[in-house]
Amino acid sequence: MATNSSNGTTTKPPPIPSPLRNSKFFQSNMRILVTGGAGFIGSHLVDRLMQNEKNEVIVADNYFTGSKDNLKKWIGHPRFELIRHDVTEPLFLEVDQIYHLACPASPIFYKYNPVKTIKTNVIGTLNMLGLAKRVGARILLTSTSEVYGDPLVHPQTESYWGNVNPIGVRSCYDEGKRVAETLMFDYHRQHGIEIHIARIFNTYGPRMNIDDGRVVSNFIAQALRGEALTVQKPGTQTRSFCYVSDMVDGLMRLMEGDQTGPINIGNPGEFTMVELAETVKELIKPDVEIKMVENTPDDPRQRKPDISKAKQVLGWEPKVKLREGLPLMEEDFRLRLGLLKK
Numbered sequence: 013m014a015t016n017s018s019n020g021t022t023t024k025p026p027p028i029p030s031p032l033r034n035s036k037f038f039q040s041n042m043r044i045l046v047t048g049g050a051g052f053i054g055s056h057l058v059d060r061l062m063q064n065e066k067n068e069v070i071v072a073d074n075y076f077t078g079s080k081d082n083l084k085k086w087i088g089h090p091r092f093e094l095i096r097h098d099v100t101e102p103l104f105l106e107v108d109q110i111y112h113l114a115c116p117a118s119p120i121f122y123k124y125n126p127v128k129t130i131k132t133n134v135i136g137t138l139n140m141l142g143l144a145k146r147v148g149a150r151i152l153l154t155s156t157s158e159v160y161g162d163p164l165v166h167p168q169t170e171s172y173w174g175n176v177n178p179i180g181v182r183s184c185y186d187e188g189k190r191v192a193e194t195l196m197f198d199y200h201r202q203h204g205i206e207i208h209i210a211r212i213f214n215t216y217g218p219r220m221n222i223d224d225g226r227v228v229s230n231f232i233a234q235a236l237r238g239e240a241l242t243v244q245k246p247g248t249q250t251r252s253f254c255y256v257s258d259m260v261d262g263l264m265r266l267m268e269g270d271q272t273g274p275i276n277i278g279n280p281g282e283f284t285m286v287e288l289a290e291t292v293k294e295l296i297k298p299d300v301e302i303k304m305v306e307n308t309p310d311d312p313r314q315r316k317p318d319i320s321k322a323k324q325v326l327g328w329e330p331k332v333k334l335r336e337g338l339p340l341m342e343e344d345f346r347l348r349l350g351l352l353k354k
């Protein structure tokens with residue numbers, strides 16, 4: 013069956029699934045690979061996938077930012093496998109679906125080793141597309157709102173080509189993800205691979221690394237530790253925050269449908285960093301100080317997804333509001349920091 017690309021062209025039918033599927037010994041389970049599945053979003057995705065008894069889940073992760081701890085409830089389960097693997101090396105598996113999430117998401121981590129970040133996005137995605145082609149699997153890429161760069165169009169629609177610095181300190185990630193999208197579409201057009209591209213906007217929730225440097229995790233950890241909330245200048249820059257359970261729901265709907273995307277998955281609720289700090293202050297520690305600190309180069313000044321396409325073709329929209337999601341993350345951080353509520 014040819015797939016409908018977002019630009020209306022139809023492509024060759026996908027390669028036939030692995031001959032294994034026709035063998036009489038074949039388990040009829042769906043074999044799902046989640047690269048980066050030991051990470052924040054990936055481990056929540058694994059939790060949801062494992063709820064379906066017809067799913068066998070394999071996680072491939074190099075633990076650069078993820079942790080086995082995020083998957084401890086599944087280790088040893090007969091339908092679950094965890095392998096230490098770096099996606100910049102080829103991977104030979106028999107699978108039916110690939111959720112390709114492997115890439116450090118926190119700017120502090122993806123800037124730590126920029127060459128490795130772009131290798132992960134380019135060579136890692138090439139390896140996963142090669143795997144999809146070999147076994148006839150469908151593949152979903154978790155791309156990012158960063159492909160829009162410092163957007164001149166607001167809110168951002170999927171048809172916006174972006175405003176990205178090709179040689180900046182964030183380019184390893186922003187351009188790396190753009191090349192990953194390009195590779196996805198080239199394999200789709202040239203080899204008929206069934207692709208799905210999600211452009212994920214800022215996502216938060218339990219299991220974020222406490223010190224991974226992203227704004228929501230920073231503010232909550234700072235408030236719980238009684239440290240000043242560090243608003244990076246100018247403080248008027250905006251982001252929109254999607255709770256992780258909404259994000260996982262969107263990714264699974266995209267994988268199960270026939271849309272190539274790209275499709276924005278995010279919460280259109282837009283806040284300045286000062287507003288976010290004030291909300292965390294009010295909800296967690298009303299006497300905490302808020303201080304302005306220096307920012308880093310090329311920080312986008314505004315970001316808000318237009319999610320009309322996700323609503324229309326996926327029947328998806330976020331349900332959890334920021335003021336509902338933050339307390340759930342606070343509870344998780346208190347537990348992990350040993351600061352249970354008195």
Ligand SMILES: NC(=O)c1ccc[n+]([C@@H]2O[C@H](COP(=O)([O-])OP(=O)(O)OC[C@H]3O[C@@H](n4cnc5c(N)ncnc54)[C@H](O)[C@@H]3O)[C@@H](O)[C@H]2O)c1
Nearest residue numbers: 048050051052053074075076077078098099114115117215
């Ligand atoms: N969380 C967000 O706000 C957000 C926003 C946009 C896009 N995304 C994308 O979603 C995906 C997951 O993000 P996250 O927030 O869960 O980040 P995360 O850092 O928690 O998870 C990434 C996972 O990938 C693994 N990984 C990194 N490089 C790897 C490599 N070379 N080989 C194998 N595994 C590797 C890490 O160890 C980690 O487990 C990423 O692709 C990220 O770019 C996230």
Ligand SMILES: O=c1ccn([C@@H]2O[C@H](COP(=O)(O)OP(=O)(O)O[C@H]3OC[C@@H](O)[C@H](O)[C@H]3O)[C@@H](O)[C@H]2O)c(=O)[nH]1
Nearest residue numbers: 117118119156158214226227230242243244249285311
């Ligand atoms: O302590 C902090 C940290 C960050 N910030 C600000 O908060 C905003 C968001 O910064 P974050 O580091 O949380 O995240 P970013 O928006 O830069 O990237 C995020 O969204 C796009 C995804 O692809 C990335 O994976 C995700 O990390 C920035 O304007 C930053 O300057 C603060 O004000 N204080």
